[in-house]
Amino acid sequence: MSMPFYVSPEQLMKDRADFARKGIGRGRSLVVVQYSDGIVFVSENLSQALHKVSEIYDRIAFAAVGRYNEFENLRIAGVRLADMRGYAYDRRDVTGRGLANAYAQTLGTIFSSGGEKPYEVEIFVAEVGDSAEGDQIYRLTYDGQVADEHDFAAMGGSAEPATTYLKEHFTPGADLAASVRLAVQALGQGDGEPREIPSSNLEVAVLDRSRTQQRKFKRLRAAQLQEILGNGGAPGAGPEDDGGGPSTDPSGPDSPTDPTDTAGGDVPPLEDPTTGEPTAPPGDEPPIAPPL
Amino acid sequence: MSDPRLGPAFLRPGSSSFVDFLAEEAPDLLPHRRALPEGSYAELAPHGTTIVAATFPGGVVMAGDRRATMGNVIAQRDIQKVFPTDEYSCVGIAGTAGIAVEMTRLFQVELEHYEKIEGAVLSTDGKANRLATLIRGNLGMAMQGLAVVPLFAAFDLDAGIGRIFAFDVTGNRNEERAFHSVGSGSTFARGALKKLHRDDLDERGCVTAVVQALYDAADDDTATGGPDLARRIFPLVGVITADGYRELPEDEVASVADAVIAARMHRPDGPVAPLS
Numbered sequence: 001m002s003m004p005f006y007v008s009p010e011q012l013m014k015d016r017a018d019f020a021r022k023g024i025g026r027g028r029s030l031v032v033v034q035y036s037d038g039i040v041f042v043s044e045n046l047s048q049a050l051h052k053v054s055e056i057y058d059r060i061a062f063a064a065v066g067r068y069n070e071f072e073n074l075r076i077a078g079v080r081l082a083d084m085r086g087y088a089y090d091r092r093d094v095t096g097r098g099l100a101n102a103y104a105q106t107l108g109t110i111f112s113s114g115g116e117k118p119y120e121v122e123i124f125v126a127e128v129g130d131s132a133e134g135d136q137i138y139r140l141t142y143d144g145q146v147a148d149e150h151d152f153a154a155m156g157g158s159a160e161p162a163t164t165y166l167k168e169h170f171t172p173g174a175d176l177a178a179s180v181r182l183a184v185q186a187l188g189q190g191d192g193e194p195r196e197i198p199s200s201n202l203e204v205a206v207l208d209r210s211r212t213q214q215r216k217f218k219r220l221r222a223a224q225l226q227e228i229l230g231n232g233g234a235p236g237a238g239p240e241d242d243g244g245g246p247s248t249d250p251s252g253p254d255s256p257t258d259p260t261d262t263a264g265g266d267v268p269p270l271e272d273p274t275t276g277e278p279t280a281p282p283g284d285e286p287p288i289a290p291p292l
Numbered sequence: 293m294s295d296p297r298l299g300p301a302f303l304r305p306g307s308s309s310f311v312d313f314l315a316e317e318a319p320d321l322l323p324h325r326r327a328l329p330e331g332s333y334a335e336l337a338p339h340g341t342t343i344v345a346a347t348f349p350g351g352v353v354m355a356g357d358r359r360a361t362m363g364n365v366i367a368q369r370d371i372q373k374v375f376p377t378d379e380y381s382c383v384g385i386a387g388t389a390g391i392a393v394e395m396t397r398l399f400q401v402e403l404e405h406y407e408k409i410e411g412a413v414l415s416t417d418g419k420a421n422r423l424a425t426l427i428r429g430n431l432g433m434a435m436q437g438l439a440v441v442p443l444f445a446a447f448d449l450d451a452g453i454g455r456i457f458a459f460d461v462t463g464n465r466n467e468e469r470a471f472h473s474v475g476s477g478s479t480f481a482r483g484a485l486k487k488l489h490r491d492d493l494d495e496r497g498c499v500t501a502v503v504q505a506l507y508d509a510a511d512d513d514t515a516t517g518g519p520d521l522a523r524r525i526f527p528l529v530g531v532i533t534a535d536g537y538r539e540l541p542e543d544e545v546a547s548v549a550d551a552v553i554a555a556r557m558h559r560p561d562g563p564v565a566p567l568s
Contacts, residue, residue: 077302
């Protein structure tokens with residue numbers, strides 16, 4: 001007769017947290033910075049179609065790293081919640097705090113229930129106010145914890161070097177161009193030399209309180225971005241040259257950028273079973289599909 | 293909304309329609325889920341009256357008078373009956389005001405919801421079809437006297453032209469070529485536009501034509517409100533061009549209306565059209 005293994009609750013939670021953290025750590029980072037007219041989101045994203053940063057409601061935006069299918073699901077749920085609340089009450093009654101609460105409860109329940117695997121996502125919910133004092137940035141982690149962030153924040157694979165860089169170089173009240181440049185430099189920080197990220201690999205969006213429209217969310221177009229960054233996308237650094245294309249050879253390794261590419265059936269384990277070291281180096285391709 | 297968690301309906305992948313989502317999560321918020329006892333309720337609530345719309349090269353103009361009536365009583369003098377529904381479209385409502393306004397709000401959220409979830413704007417025909425579905429859902433109440441007959445106008449970014457769609461209570465949608473009108477004074481407004489509207493009108497000319505048409509509607513239909521000179525209440529005019537929807541500022545409409553009224557002082561029946 002086989003005996004069921006006993007696993008202590010501490011160990012169970014720790015295992016689940018490690019699992020989620022490793023999934024998030026494999027993705028590319030995302031940085032959010034407050035600037036003079038609002039909040040800017042900058043992430044490294046090879047895809048033009050699959051967004052990491054999106055609009056939720058008039059003044060609220062959503063940014064996420066981790067598994068695309070999971071955070072896309074949460075994004076749609078957020079849009080549904082915000083639209084329903086705004087329709088049942090009034091547009092002004094939809095708040096970032098309410099949305100962050102709903103996400104926290106949802107993620108927390110999934111994390112602590114034994115039935116489902118925890119979501120491998122980390123989320124920012126940001127709301128732009130009438131002035132910089134009214135801006136709110138919430139960070140939600142895979143286990144449903146909420147943190148209130150100020151001035152700047154980073155999440156994803158190389159979040160730590162990015163946060164360190166932002167801590168040293170952030171100045172309150174900077175304009176949009178300076179803030180985008182700061183965020184891009186922060187994203188390029190890593191273990192070795194800072195990388196230069198071509199503007200074609202960036203996804204940048206703002207919540208701009210100076211917009212006259214009710215909806216304050218706006219994506220920065222490639223032309224605007226090149227003007228700000230001035231590097232115009234280094235030649236040979238386009239998404240198609242990044243080695244991120246889906247693998248078509250069924251015997252070859254699966255492309256980590258393409259969640260649908262499991263033909264090889266050899267998605268590497270999260271860690272080496274003998275040494276316990278992560279097999280995927282930090283800053284590996286994000287778990288999103290390449291441009292179609 | 294007592295449970296702070298996002299329920300299964302929120303996390304279910306699939307539909308990008310807000311109406312479909314509401315039907316599952318909160319059906320009591322949908323306008324067409326209410327059953328009324330038998331009988332006619334036509335006199336129960338205020339009715340909106342006349343809406344006119346006309347195209348010009350590069351855009352479309354929609355205007356509505358400001359009167360809501362309840363039987364022989366004027367229920368409201370400054371009601372808003374033209375609503376922007378997204379950046380490039382608007383709806384003008386005629387019929388039972390309460391239900392029409394609710395339907396318009398739902399339609400606004402429906403368009404925005406689709407845009408946010410899909411990351412793309414619905415096509416103009418897609419928008420018109422969604423509105424037709426909402427109207428069709430109201431058929432039961434329309435048969436009890438609470439009908440809603442909107443007029444939909446949009447600037448089609450693909451075709452680069454303004455387009456007008458009319459509907460009947462069963463949700464049948466018809467695209468109109470140059471101009472259209474709905475509501476109790478629509479017969480008179482359409483007659484006026486027949487004589488006044490030309491394909492080469494500019495924006496200002498087109499605005500003048502719709503204000504003239506509303507004046508003629510108010511002239512012959514008691515339920516349509518004319519320009520209220522004592523209170524300075526003038527029609528509400530929306531213009532949609534490639535730059536998006538814009539509600540004309542009150543002083544701009546007032547200057548057009550004042551010019552129309554000044555001319556009517558000399559000829560109360562309005563401008564003369566050539567005989568042949």
